[in-house]
Amino acid sequence: MQREVKLVQGNQAIAEGAVYAGARYYAGYPITPSSEIAELCSVLMPQLGGVYMQMEDEIASIAAVIGASLAGVKSFTATSGPGFSLMQENLGLAVLGEVPCVIINVQRCGPSTGLATKPAQSDVMQARWGRHGDQAIIALSPATVKECFDLTVTAFNFAEKFRVPVVLLADEIVGHMRENFTYPAPGELQVVERKKPTVTPDRYKPFEPAEDGIAPLAAFGSQYVFHITSSMHGTDGYSNNDPGNAAWRVAQLHQKIDRYRSEIVLTKTFNAEDADVLLIAYGATTRAARAAALTARRGGIRAGVLQLLTIWPFPDEIVAVLGGQASTVVVPEMNFSGQVAGEVQRVLGPGADIRRVNRYNGQVITPQDILRAIQGR
Amino acid sequence: MWCPGCGNGIVLGAMLRAFEELEYELHNTVVVTGIGCWGKADDYLLTNALHTTHGRALAFATGIKAANPRLHVVVLMGDGDGITIGGNHFIHAARRNMDLTAIVVNNYNYGMTGGQCSGTTPADSYTSTTLYGNPERELDICRLAEVAGANYVARGTVYHGWELQQLIKEALNKKGFALVEAVSPCPTHFGSHNGMREPVEMLNHLKEKAVTMDAYRQLKEPERDGYFVIGKLAERDAPDFSTNYERMRGRIAGARKEGEPA
Amino acid sequence: MKERYEIILAGAGGQGLILCGMILAEAAIAEGKNVVQTQSYGIATRGGFSKSEVIMDREEIIFQQIQRPDVVLALTEQAMAMFASAGPEVQIFYDSTLLGTRPGQNLHGYPFSALASELGHGGTANIIALGVMAVLTGMVKVESLVSVLSSRFSGKTADLNIKALYTGVKLVEKITKGDPL
Known part of the structure; x- marks a missing residue:
């Protein structure tokens, strides 16, 4: 049977993608431009035996999400920059406590309240470094309605598999954009469930990594009894102030993501293999980059696009390979400081010809903006 | 880790005896704690536990309970944690009538960080950040819980250990949001700043100033000053969040069956 | 046959x-095409440029x-001012009930709002406009719009919207005798 092609909004695809991935708990606080996700979840969750809760603020939202996940239910929240800022401290608990959960940040133009209805890509570094303490995180970024759906499913899969919070860095453009989209059938996309302990309950340690580097996670209410704490802790989940233990814990949080880099780092290329001018783009800006590259090709410039679906961990390897082959790299992004351009510069070195195309006024980057940079004007 | 003369051990003992009397099992009990001296109680527990961030314990507990309403979820917070930095969550957990039991140890100051004032530090009292006397007023935790919609509100003290245990037991048995405020001495900080350096002086203070509602009513102004009421202060039987949510799910399922909008 | 159309619908929030x-x-999806729909709006739910x-x-x-x-549909003076100077290849439709009429081969004023009021529902002005624009530009078939309206709305609302759509279609037939632009 041919499935129906529908007109679907990015935010709607995110909510439906979460449901497809098995999310049955949503806690959030309304904020433009993410509120459609909350509204749809308030309809879907109770229909599916799940729970939607509108919390008193974003601090409580992420807290409730973490609590529900520890009770064994796939959980998520959605917000925008200001709310994402409020979530940071508890997001750190999810990192240290190794609690699977997904945080959608539909980015808007800041700083502060900023241009509340306009797009930006200025929370890239907030996603990576927004919390105190040294820690690693996974962040993904969609450019189309289909990617909103698919990457939300991927975000849950990574969260469950690696026991980490995963951030989906959408933006107002993809969040509010509508495109023709066909929902995948059940089973069409892979859905990962967290690994549960198999030892006897008296031997279960919630932070003892298995051979794959990931500790199995039981659920509160199962036969396994366990502690999770925001304090430094040993494998048994109880407070532990030993420096050797602390060093192992902090390193382990980084290393488990590092170990699976090749699986986590997702990219797409468009005529990038022979590119003399490589455009490195992510999120909605990818679309302007692709249009600009096609125009440049027609004008005789070998231009191609590397799209970063995964922003964190940063795709160093492919940036080095494709960026190294190109004579010029252009990084368009909707922020002033070149948050991804700086990473590209780190990978390719200070001598590389990296041209930045930045917009930070709520207006989208156009293919013409990028073409001017390609042509060196 | 608690100081000599601290009341936390008494509250912990009262809670654990109440758990035992109610035959709580380790695997279906989750104790959620905040940050502070009392928030470290989870280190002494064998039940499931989640030690959270400062002020947010009730929000974490809300997610746990909503996701699995069969769990006993008990939330331990101090006065700084629970109703000062965490005041907003306290109000809304009570308003939602989450089926949680909150045990707030009120020692009138931030013990762990060195005895600074909190939202319950009495006016004119001395703490390490109110050395000239507290220019702000104190908040009544129980009255806040009552107006916010809690199903059960009680206050006890660690001097009245047996009664405290009974209040905690009633609170645990109560469906919906239940609060027990346990007034407790902090001889190290609050006591030493306020002329009660010896732990026994603070216990004597609780013995003298904590009175029943009847006794309190017989006191006239201004003799009432400094006295406070212990015992059950409010009780109602409003349906809790999960019960209401389950009813809503039933309505939706029924309407969908009949093909009508919910 | 032209396969790609870019259409701007501009006016105020709430229209x-x-x-x-x-x-x-x-x-367009019903006709097997790919589509992207985006929007730009301010912080006001009603009013403000949209x-x-x-x-x-x-x-x-x-x-x-x-x-x-x-194709451009302009429902406010502000929207019209933004697009009025576009080249002759851009077909601009505007609401002559709300806006002053202006000359130009590519400027097409129709009394969308007045016709909507006649239908008894001012909110159908945009659907009437869709009917007019569909016939005159050929960007989508009228039948495709009818099928969308009947699946999106039900009962009297569907009837009203389809009636509004045909109000637009007939208006064009009356004025131009069906000649496309």
Whole structure:
């Protein structure tokens, strides 16, 4: 049977993608431009035996999400920059406590309240470094309605598999954009469930990594009894102030993501293999980059696009390979400081010809903006 | 880790005896704690536990309970944690009538960080950040819980250990949001700043100033000053969040069956 | 036959422009096309400049924003001012009930609001406009729009909207005798 092609909004695809991935708990606080996700979840969750809760603020939202996940239910929240800022401290608990959960940040133009209805890509570094303490995180970024759906499913899969919070860095453009989209059938996309302990309950340690580097996670209410704490802790989940233990814990949080880099780092290329001018783009800006590259090709410039679906961990390897082959790299992004351009510069070195195309006024980057940079004007 | 003369051990003992009397099992009990001296109680527990961030314990507990309403979820917070930095969550957990039991140890100051004032530090009292006397007023935790919609509100003290245990037991048995405020001495900080350096002086203070509602009513102004009421202060039987949510799910399922909008 | 159309629907918040764009996009989907619908809006729920863009194409739509509109609907003076100076290849439709009439081969004023009031529902002005624009530009078939309206709405609301759509269709037939632009 041919499935129906529908007109679907990015935010709607995110909510439906979460449901497809098995999310049955949503806690959030309304904020433009993410509120459609909350509204749809308030309809879907109770229909599916799940729970939607509108919390008193974003601090409580992420807290409730973490609590529900520890009770064994796939959980998520959605917000925008200001709310994402409020979530940071508890997001750190999810990192240290190794609690699977997904945080959608539909980015808007800041700083502060900023241009509340306009797009930006200025929370890239907030996603990576927004919390105190040294820690690693996974962040993904969609450019189309289909990617909103698919990457939300991927975000849950990574969260469950690696026991980490995963951030989906959408933006107002993809969040509010509508495109023709066909929902995948059940089973069409892979859905990962967290690994549960198999030892006897008296031997279960919630932070003892298995051979794959990931500790199995039981659920509160199962036969396994366990502690999770925001304090430094040993494998048994109880407070532990030993420096050797602390060093192992902090390193382990980084290393488990590092170990699976090749699986986590997702990219797409468009005529990038022979590119003399490589455009490195992510999120909605990818679309302007692709249009600009096609125009440049027609004008005789070998231009191609590397799209970063995964922003964190940063795709160093492919940036080095494709960026190294190109004579010029252009990084368009909707922020002033070149948050991804700086990473590209780190990978390719200070001598590389990296041209930045930045917009930070709520207006989208156009293919013409990028073409001017390609042509060196 | 608690100081000599601290009341936390008494509250912990009262809670654990109440758990035992109610035959709580380790695997279906989750104790959620905040940050502070009392928030470290989870280190002494064998039940499931989640030690959270400062002020947010009730929000974490809300997610746990909503996701699995069969769990006993008990939330331990101090006065700084629970109703000062965490005041907003306290109000809304009570308003939602989450089926949680909150045990707030009120020692009138931030013990762990060195005895600074909190939202319950009495006016004119001395703490390490109110050395000239507290220019702000104190908040009544129980009255806040009552107006916010809690199903059960009680206050006890660690001097009245047996009664405290009974209040905690009633609170645990109560469906919906239940609060027990346990007034407790902090001889190290609050006591030493306020002329009660010896732990026994603070216990004597609780013995003298904590009175029943009847006794309190017989006191006239201004003799009432400094006295406070212990015992059950409010009780109602409003349906809790999960019960209401389950009813809503039933309505939706029924309407969908009949093909009508919910 | 032209396969790609870029349509801008511009006016004020509350005029139903985003819904109008969605209906148009769904009609294009029904004809097997790819679509992208985007919008630009301010913080006010009612009033303030609002714009809905629709791109429809047989091919993949790469850049999501309109660069060279084929068709513009202007429902406020502010919207009209933004597009009035576009080249002659851009067909601009405007509400002559709300806006002053202006000369120009590519400027097409119709009394959408007055006709909507005659139908008894002022909110149907944008659907009447869709009917007019569909016939005159050929960007989507009228039947496709009818099918979207009947699946999106039910009962009397569907009837009203379909009636509004045909009000637009008949208006064109009356004035132009059905000659496309």
